[in-house]
Amino acid sequence: MAHDQSFTELDSRHIVLICVYTVTVFFMVVLGCLCLNKYRSMKKAIRELRKKRPSVPQVPSQDSPPPSSNVLNIPELPDRIPGSPLQRRQTKLSCRFPWKPPLQVPRFTKADLNLIQLIKAGREGVFYKARIMRGTCRGHLLVTCKIGKEGITSKQVENEVSVMRKLAYHKNVMQLLDWNTADEPYMLIMEFMSYGTLRSFVQKNKDELIADPELQSQFTIASYHIALAMEHLRSKMVVHCDLALRNILVSRFPWEVKVAEFGLARDLTRMRSRRSSRKKQHKERVPLRWYPPEYFRNNYYSFKGDVWAFGIVLWEMQTFGTLPYPSLNTSEQVVYSICAGCKNTVPNTCRPEIEQITQDCWMDPYTNRPSFTDIVKILESVVESDGDYVDVDNQRIMNAEEK
Numbered sequence: 001m002a003h004d005q006s007f008t009e010l011d012s013r014h015i016v017l018i019c020v021y022t023v024t025v026f027f028m029v030v031l032g033c034l035c036l037n038k039y040r041s042m043k044k045a046i047r048e049l050r051k052k053r054p055s056v057p058q059v060p061s062q063d064s065p066p067p068s069s070n071v072l073n074i075p076e077l078p079d080r081i082p083g084s085p086l087q088r089r090q091t092k093l094s095c096r097f098p099w100k101p102p103l104q105v106p107r108f109t110k111a112d113l114n115l116i117q118l119i120k121a122g123r124e125g126v127f128y129k130a131r132i133m134r135g136t137c138r139g140h141l142l143v144t145c146k147i148g149k150e151g152i153t154s155k156q157v158e159n160e161v162s163v164m165r166k167l168a169y170h171k172n173v174m175q176l177l178d179w180n181t182a183d184e185p186y187m188l189i190m191e192f193m194s195y196g197t198l199r200s201f202v203q204k205n206k207d208e209l210i211a212d213p214e215l216q217s218q219f220t221i222a223s224y225h226i227a228l229a230m231e232h233l234r235s236k237m238v239v240h241c242d243l244a245l246r247n248i249l250v251s252r253f254p255w256e257v258k259v260a261e262f263g264l265a266r267d268l269t270r271m272r273s274r275r276s277s278r279k280k281q282h283k284e285r286v287p288l289r290w291y292p293p294e295y296f297r298n299n300y301y302s303f304k305g306d307v308w309a310f311g312i313v314l315w316e317m318q319t320f321g322t323l324p325y326p327s328l329n330t331s332e333q334v335v336y337s338i339c340a341g342c343k344n345t346v347p348n349t350c351r352p353e354i355e356q357i358t359q360d361c362w363m364d365p366y367t368n369r370p371s372f373t374d375i376v377k378i379l380e381s382v383v384e385s386d387g388d389y390v391d392v393d394n395q396r397i398m399n400a401e402e403k
Helices: 002-051 154-167 198-204 206-211 215-235 293-298 303-318 331-339 352-361 372-386 392-402
Strands: 113-121 125-132 142-148 176-180 187-191 248-252 256-259
Touching (some): 154 176, 154 187, 215 256, 215 303, 215 372
């Protein structure tokens, strides 16, 4: 009897649990069916709305003329958006680098310029003093115009523009005003520098400069401004790769000198490796007489390569624009002499501080060379020591009282 009673209680519990589970499953199935029906109805409504999208008829005004027969002849996109290929490529421009030049229709072409005087002819372009024929370029009537030589691609010019735009404004860096990379000849328009290159300036005014007792102080000031420009390039991670006296322009010597010519410059933030990517075609690609020995040995050029070139610039200034390694005639001789450790002889007229900086810039290995920050500090102290702090007004008063 006890066994039958416990069996009956167990069966009743099982029946209750089965009922609960059955009801739960039933409600879940019903809820699922409702959700499925709701989803289907919403999907059907969306399809119907898409098929039955109302169209608003265009009621012509009584004052408007009847439509012409060409209304339905819709031209293709390139015809509806006139412009040069440079404009149509604007949507492909990468925004990764904000200093990259925007692709745009140039406001100036060669026909808009009056080329007045040749400033210098470089490897990739020719510099002219030019006048704007119509209006001005950012307020400038006289400009320096660099016209690319035949064979220079638009990409090369765009890279130079990118570097100059990244450098932004610096008092000792040539400022870019406008450019044309859409039509040949490709062209850069920069601020005007009245005395041309520093090399031509010291060559033309050699006799007057030699007679000036303050010549070494003036050379030091000019060297200081060049070093400031190169320190700015270093802060922007830009290697110039073509620093020479011919690529420094003068507006007011020695206070206004500016580094120019960024055709060979490289932005290290946009390169996978800092090792030089150029082919070692010494005769065609690089200025041999300004390049350091590590380039010829290991195809390596870094900021310390620009430091080496800065030492060459100091030597050029002291020798009034003489070609480095003047006794060597062939490229092979130049490369061999540089790798063998031969250096230019510093003139006896050079002040000891500048001579020491020059020798430090030519240290080998390159890790022993100073940075441009170090060079700026040294030159700054030399310039300050040369300063003559005389109060002219007070001096005149004292002279008047003595009389």
